[in-house]
Amino acid sequence: MTTSTASINPRMRTTAYEALLKRLNKIADLQSVQNLLQWDQDICLPDGASQARSIQIGTIAEMQHELSSSNTTRLLIEAAEAELQAEGFDNDSDEVAMINAARRDYQSKVCLPTELVSRFGTLVAEAQEVWQQARESSNFALFQPYLTELVELSRQKGRYLGFAEHPYDALLDEYEPGMTADELRSIFAPLKQRLLDLRGTFSTGAKIDDSFLRLNYSTEKQFEFCKRLLESMGVANDYSRFDSHTSAFTTSIANCFDVRLTGRIVPDYLNMAIFSTIHEGGHALFDRGINPAYARTPLAEIHSMGLHESQSRLWENLIGRSLQFWTYHYPILQATFPDQLGKVTLEDFYRAINKVQNSQIRLEADEISYSLHIILRFELELALIEGSLTVADLPAAWNQGFEELFGTRPENDSKGVLQDIHWAGGAFGYFPTYVLGNLISAQLLQQIKLDIPTLEQNISEGDFQPLRQWLSENVHRFGRKYQTKDLVMRITKSPIDADAFCTYLDEKFSRIYQVH
């Protein structure tokens, strides 16, 4: 990946770059350790130790911050950059990508004033607790002052981070590097209309019974079945670990060498365990597939949530809710739960797991409604950050926006604007990545079907190897090397847009709802 080095003393050639790498390795190790401290807190920690654990996380985070924001790091980046330039390294080389990532990380650490970071951290900790109470009692007023300060600080944050057009862009950039509010607007506007049209069409279609998904299912057997699904997907035991937990998540403890995921298993709704597991399995395969040579460097840390989500959603929805997937797995599921599913046909099961629910709750929404939830969130957070909407007016704006999209008003704020934790966590600019994930997953699948003509056949035989290999070669291995827009263009020769996703929904749900 390097070009001519003829005139360079070979001993000198990599000195600065390697010194930088060594430092980046240390910073990455401290991140892995924080991930372990957090994972352990979720899965293993005795209840009485949570305060002690917060202190430990604080110590490591502080050490990591000191290292990554230090002047030495800046100097190492500059020296390595000069070195690579002198040696004429290709812009497409890993080395140049490494330096770009390191510079970006350094700048994001130093551009925010310490007091702002510290106040933001304290506020988020408080706000999340208050949000929990507010949601439980459906009392927005309780949460309002916290959200107001969070919006104000986020606006400040945006100004410090810097932006060309819109302060929201600076925040969005944290979760979706290179994306802007304007781009999102131009992608989301046609998507919104097409989703509304699709929903209208299918609401007149056949009725679907999914009551058998809500019988009593042994959580132990569900766990065993979920492990079986991960095995099918190729989430290897040697490098990963699967637990049951009250929320589903995936984390890397040592980059691609140690990926840990959880599924959320409840006794009275079979979808929860199955699709949270397949979803996290998709994330896990991404983390597992990143070039091992990137381990302990910034290139192994994916910043594009949209790209990561494209992997989880590809598996969860496009693969995991397909008829082919269950052609292979449904007999196994039936054998696991003969009492509940013995008399349910494959076709009825397939239709049930794809029922359009129109739920007030994002997490329970079907594939069509889901993106509408997000588009509403995006419009509201954009308005909050640009100052055209006050926090006081937010619940009314949510209810009105929801009614326009779904035809009903939420029962209360707890099932409305208070349902999601993201804003309480200070995350503005995160929501749209969920839709980007949906769109990209469909664009990728279109390309995959061209490249692997036997894909559906393979899946219906439980053979995921060709798919996994395609994802690994075209997406996973690059880690953070490319911007997501560029990667999608590279793979599909198209910018990120809604066409593939809407076509996919149209074809799939037309068949399910027998509407033509």
Added chain:
Amino acid sequence: MTTSTASINPRMRTTAYEALLKRLNKIADLQSVQNLLQWDQDICLPDGASQARSIQIGTIAEMQHELSSSNTTRLLIEAAEAELQAEGFDNDSDEVAMINAARRDYQSKVCLPTELVSRFGTLVAEAQEVWQQARESSNFALFQPYLTELVELSRQKGRYLGFAEHPYDALLDEYEPGMTADELRSIFAPLKQRLLDLRGTFSTGAKIDDSFLRLNYSTEKQFEFCKRLLESMGVANDYSRFDSHTSAFTTSIANCFDVRLTGRIVPDYLNMAIFSTIHEGGHALFDRGINPAYARTPLAEIHSMGLHESQSRLWENLIGRSLQFWTYHYPILQATFPDQLGKVTLEDFYRAINKVQNSQIRLEADEISYSLHIILRFELELALIEGSLTVADLPAAWNQGFEELFGTRPENDSKGVLQDIHWAGGAFGYFPTYVLGNLISAQLLQQIKLDIPTLEQNISEGDFQPLRQWLSENVHRFGRKYQTKDLVMRITKSPIDADAFCTYLDEKFSRIYQVH
């Protein structure tokens, strides 16, 4: 705990001391993180991640070493020391103990040359692997060159660490601060003779059947019963965690707030699970009982292995193998395993778990033979370090020493000199702490019985609260504050000696073997 501060500006008073504490907190957090990385490696880590984990442990260990051996740390210690002296702090205060511990830790980090530490680390890693092969094939020659270098480096280590009388003292000091080879010799010589006499007496006594301990016992049920034992002992779930593992150990992840222990459970020998769990439970209670104000400081890190072992052995043997303990717990055990134990009386069970086995293997030895194994180890490692015995002559010396003590020669080196990993780990001076633990546990119990006249009654009713409280108040809470010799003197008004232990063995086994 402080004395007059009248003439001191209160803002100045604690400046240096608190700055030191802050640094010690950071160093302690890095130790806790290493403990978690290690625990997680043993209990949770996917197989494929072990190399990545070693690197992470290395990074944190290096950061900890840099912090603890830095000149800043030395300056902080000196400044804090000057401050406390100026303020006339009591020598018995926590503050003075803290500085002493910090100074000691600092010196142990800086007095060894980096190359020696590094070579020792590499050698130990290799030697442990080779030892494993050597033990499996009973091939001492394989291990000999590694052990030879380890002995040589340990002698060098001793010289760097410094000693008054014997290089062995410097090594011993790592595991038993303040103890010397001469003191050990004068304690062990009479002990050896009395143990041999006792064994001679009991070998003529009644025959004991313990075959029912070697039936098939469900490991799940054993695990549940062990959890029940820990509950009795008061190892609280809120601050600890219990797992089953191939070896039994205890570690603190956040000092007294997060203590994790494992039991070793095998299907065909009931003693293993029960007594490894009670043993580790004793360690866990110690760690749990250390003054919470010492958390994140050197005073929470126990260096005296003898003192720690006195707690595990007190619970394992003196309490856990007593008739009173099983008066309460045996009915529960019987109900758990009615097929295996339904017809075995309490008295027969009690005699079986105390059977004198005379095993060639230390870990399977009874309470009398056990200390003889250790005394032999001590004599040999002392001779190795002073140079009066070569590694080449070691197996013969072990076999001869063993025959003198036990009347038989080991079947082979794997059941002889190769049976223990300690020397391969570079730990010379560790073995004698096991015997010190035995002796101290008996000295403490003698005092406890004076202080709690209802002790036996309490135990036979499953009430461990008075015992636990006594241990907490007299031993645990002090953490590392006192030297073990001083603590034993403080509690029992006696130096460490073998009287209490031999009296205990005599009384207990006379009854069991019906010899008078």
